[in-house]
Amino acid sequence: MALGGGMSCVKYLLFLFNLLFAITGLIILIVGIKAEVNSSPYIDLTDENFYTSAPVVMIIVGIIVFVVAFFGCCGAVKENHCMIITFSVFLLIIFLAELGVGIAGYVKHKDLENSILRHLNDTIKDYPTNPDVQRTFDIIQTDLKCCGINGPNDWENNKLPIPNTCCDGQVITNGTPAECSINSPTLHNKGCLAEVVSHLQEIAAVLGGVGIGIAIVQLLGVIFACCLARSIRSQYETV
Missing domain, CATH: 1.10.1450.10 (Tetraspanin)
Structure with a gap:
């Protein structure tokens, strides 16, 4: 099905975005693994669940991004409305997950010092x-x-x-x-x-920065995908 010139441009931009998503998925995966390794054993010093779950969430998101990128690439090339919609929904879920990790990383670091101080005082004896x-x-x-x-x-x-x-x-x-x-x-x-607070805050800052930064880029992908899906659907309706 042939698309108009403007939507054809969106189609190829969406395809390029998905190549970028594959790269961002790798980045997220690496950052998550590195954060998981660097936060141990310091993670045992705090009862803040964010520092336990955030690296795992990033690892899972990084893996899922590869699957989502596949749907996006195939949907854009084949102009498949269903695959593009699936891609948009998955990408929106990932966007919300990464945004949540980013916001939690910013909010939770304020409670970190008290949590670690309490744990150290309770265990040093x-x-x-x-x-x-x-x-x-x-x-x-x-x-x-x-x-x-x-x-x-x-x-x-x-x-x-x-x-x-x-x-x-x-x-x-x-x-x-x-x-x-x-x-x-x-x-x-x-x-x-x-020293421990500074170390964990650096990890939280990296997780938060990567999560929010990539989430913004992926939001653009959702917009492009919705525009392309709408154009494909309108083409079906006019046939």
């Missing part, structure tokens, strides 16, 4: 007896070069020795190995609360 707590603190203090919640004194305030992960490498005193202490030259002086 269990460091000697709980392997999970010990592993989490050790990974954070090693990766982020920090110590305690607000600083090394948090360990002494809880009547606990400063873990060796609060120091860089093996502590040496008078030529012999020693435990990490408040006077160790390689002690991490900054607290972990600010």
